[in-house]
Amino acid sequence: MLLFRNVIISQESINPQARRRALIRIWVASALMLAATAMGVLSWLRDESAVLIVTSSPDGGEVVLNYRPTGANTNAYISDLPADSVIVTLRQDGFRPIPQEQRIRLQAGDTTRLAFFLQPIARSDLRELPRSNGTPYKWQWKYVEINSDPPGAHVIIDDVPTGLLTPANFVFDRGLHHLQAHWPNGAKSFKNVIIEPSSTQPNILFRPATYIKPEE
Known part of the structure; x- marks a missing residue:
């Protein structure tokens, strides 16, 4: 006991x-x-998100983020990205991106710009291409192609110059956005777009809305 x-x-x-x-x-x-x-x-x-602008020469390469295809072709503007480390590359049939990939850290509230060169792949070049086998991003309703007649207009998004000329591709965050196209001769055009799954316009065409008197 x-x-x-x-x-x-x-x-x-x-x-x-x-x-x-x-x-x-x-x-x-x-x-x-x-x-x-x-x-x-x-x-x-x-709103601790970041913007990524990717250009290439020649253009037309699909942007790949962390091995996931985005559906956005260069020259591309991608907004509403998380502030985090990311691996960026391009893919286009018959071409190799130079550099192969770029590892960067996106900063909240900042715009990061990257440039690639797309080099034709020689028959003797047996090196592997960058990975792009991840699950594709479901950004179809955010994706807008912006063109202008004539082309070569500077694109301004929400009063912030993007540094891109038409034609260019954009992945927007949800909501109302104010778009502007400024031509080198001083002509301008403006549009407001709403980015929503049921109302996004996949293609936008700008034409000059202001008359510029020809030089005599």
């Missing part, structure tokens, strides 16, 4: 400590979850 009683007393002395440790672990896990949730809310409130 004495031995049995000692065992009971020993267990009672251990259980409170174990309970405290368990409660501490639960409290720490809850605190970490709350902190992560708060950081996510702050990121959303601050």
